[in-house]
Amino acid sequence: MMLKGKTALVTGGRGGIGRAIVARFLREGAKVYAADLTPPGSLAAHDDDGSTFLKLDVTQEDDAIAAMEQVGSESGQLDILVNAAGIEIEKTIEQTTLEEWNLSFAVNVTGTFLTSKHALPLLRKAAASGASASIINFGSYDGFIADPGLAAYCATKGAVHALTKAMACDHGPEGIRVNAICPGYVDTPMLQSFFTGDGSGGGGQSIDQLQQAVRDVHPMRTYGTPEDIANLVNWLASDEARYASGQLWVLDGGLSAQVQQMKL
Amino acid sequence: MRLAGKRALVTGGRQGIGRGIVDAFAREGAAVTTCGRGPRPDGLAEDVIWYTLDVTDADAVERLANEADGIDILVNNAGVQVEKTVPDSSDADWDAVIGTNCRGVFNMCRAFIPRMPQGGSIINIGSISGRVADPSMALYNASKAFVHGLTRSIAVDHGPRIRCNAICPGWIETGMLDAGFDLARDPQAARQDALTRHATRRFGRPEDIASMAVWLASDEAGFATGQMFTVDGGMTAASPLNPGLF
Numbered sequence: 001m002m003l004k005g006k007t008a009l010v011t012g013g014r015g016g017i018g019r020a021i022v023a024r025f026l027r028e029g030a031k032v033y034a035a036d037l038t039p040p041g042s043l044a045a046h047d048d049d050g051s052t053f054l055k056l057d058v059t060q061e062d063d064a065i066a067a068m069e070q071v072g073s074e075s076g077q078l079d080i081l082v083n084a085a086g087i088e089i090e091k092t093i094e095q096t097t098l099e100e101w102n103l104s105f106a107v108n109v110t111g112t113f114l115t116s117k118h119a120l121p122l123l124r125k126a127a128a129s130g131a132s133a134s135i136i137n138f139g140s141y142d143g144f145i146a147d148p149g150l151a152a153y154c155a156t157k158g159a160v161h162a163l164t165k166a167m168a169c170d171h172g173p174e175g176i177r178v179n180a181i182c183p184g185y186v187d188t189p190m191l192q193s194f195f196t197g198d199g200s201g202g203g204g205q206s207i208d209q210l211q212q213a214v215r216d217v218h219p220m221r222t223y224g225t226p227e228d229i230a231n232l233v234n235w236l237a238s239d240e241a242r243y244a245s246g247q248l249w250v251l252d253g254g255l256s257a258q259v260q261q262m263k264l
Numbered sequence: 265m266r267l268a269g270k271r272a273l274v275t276g277g278r279q280g281i282g283r284g285i286v287d288a289f290a291r292e293g294a295a296v297t298t299c300g301r302g303p304r305p306d307g308l309a310e311d312v313i314w315y316t317l318d319v320t321d322a323d324a325v326e327r328l329a330n331e332a333d334g335i336d337i338l339v340n341n342a343g344v345q346v347e348k349t350v351p352d353s354s355d356a357d358w359d360a361v362i363g364t365n366c367r368g369v370f371n372m373c374r375a376f377i378p379r380m381p382q383g384g385s386i387i388n389i390g391s392i393s394g395r396v397a398d399p400s401m402a403l404y405n406a407s408k409a410f411v412h413g414l415t416r417s418i419a420v421d422h423g424p425r426i427r428c429n430a431i432c433p434g435w436i437e438t439g440m441l442d443a444g445f446d447l448a449r450d451p452q453a454a455r456q457d458a459l460t461r462h463a464t465r466r467f468g469r470p471e472d473i474a475s476m477a478v479w480l481a482s483d484e485a486g487f488a489t490g491q492m493f494t495v496d497g498g499m500t501a502a503s504p505l506n507p508g509l510f
Contacts, residue, residue: 259398
């Protein structure tokens with residue numbers, strides 16, 4: 001029970017990775033708010049998992065303020081904020097409309113900004129009570145190197161990386177740690193959507209072939225699960241990580257440690 | 265003539281990237297000295313001075329430094345590559361790769377730094393392999409990371425008198441690249457696949473690296489020091505997924 005007595009809020013908390021984080025936090029003894037647009041989020045079913053659902057559109061400042069008011073009145077403080085809400089537009093800049101570009105930044109960057117901004121008073125209260133408070137943002141290995149046809153996504157994740165360091169500098173003295181997790185390929189609805197794209201798979205290959213091809217590129221010969229990500233989020237949220245701040249934590253099965261695959 | 269009046273020393277100038285740098289420096293007006301383990305290669309411009317030198321031999325390097333005093337630009341290009349994993353690498357492989365790529369660069373820098381004038385520029389040839397791993401190139405990858413670390417150290421310790429930067433080439437059309445492709449089951453297919461992983465849709469040429477070296481050697485680069493400059497046709501900007509997969 002690494003998070004006993006702590007209160008956590010996870011944005012995108014009903015999505016692929018967010019839901020695994022919520023489940024892990026609950027097992028570790030935290031009180032958890034799962035914030036999302038709707039109770040099922042991006043997954044079809046919604047199991048009553050013991051978390052408290054908060055309706056939160058991360059692009060709306062009023063939503064962020066209302067969410068923090070509810071957390072404050074019910075729990076008094078917030079120890080852990082996970083900014084896991086994110087979207088991915090699968091296009092080059094030429095194909096991307098201004099609306100899509102703005103929406104990408106609104107969710108992935110502005111959402112991280114707004115939620116963190118309005119969580120700060122509650123995070124400071126938690127930090128003042130002894131242990132450090134922890135913000136965990138979601139960057140991506142795509143913030144370092146590019147996948148083709150994901151221009152706006154890559155740009156938003158690079159922005160999150162820089163924002164993470166800026167927040168860590170500004171709020172470290174207040175006892176608030178800020179880190180970003182940079183996942184590689186993780187088996188989520190977002191990844192499956194990337195595989196199917198227009199619904200027909202890519203390059204004339206079946207979805208199964210495509211998935212296997214992607215697994216084979218990884219030194220670990222698989223892509224990650226949401227639980228793999230939740231494992232690191234849990235550690236960063238816990239007091240064991242009390243000296244970890246301002247860092248970008250790549251978790252990608254070794255994918256980005258390689259130059260390129262050259263032996264066919 | 266961006267290097268007029270400057271004296272340059274390039275290690276490993278027999279062929280490949282080193283030869284490209286020698287030729288470019290000479291075109292830009294520098295007085296160029298180069299060296300290698302064998303005799304003077306054919307076709308080297310007449311006014312380029314050749315020394316037969318093994319950079320792993322510290323005494324020989326010291327003798328060269330005494331003779332070639334007044335070097336403004338030092339390019340540590342000499343390097344060797346062994347295509348093996350850690351368990352497959354022998355003591356001889358270690359001595360070859362670490363001896364030339366690490367100790368050789370160290371020997372040259374130790375001998376020449378005290379003799380270099382104000383405004384001197386050291387350019388080390390690092391590699392993208394010092395930042396991300398090429399498969400079955402364990403000692404080579406590690407040796408290039410050493411070069412990157414040494415580059416930063418020299419920049420910090422010997423600025424403002426000397427600037428020190430590294431160029432990280434990607435895949436350049438040299439004998440080394442062919443040796444890498446020869447590891448593939450189908451070298452031709454591997455070559456074709458690798459091409460599609462480059463935003464430029466071509467491999468690098470020694471001139472591509474030489475043009476970066478000219479800039480770093482020139483006074484235009486007066487504020488550039490301690491950095492790794494990657495010239496790889498965009499390869500490491502892209503994720504290592506199979507091209508055309510999506």
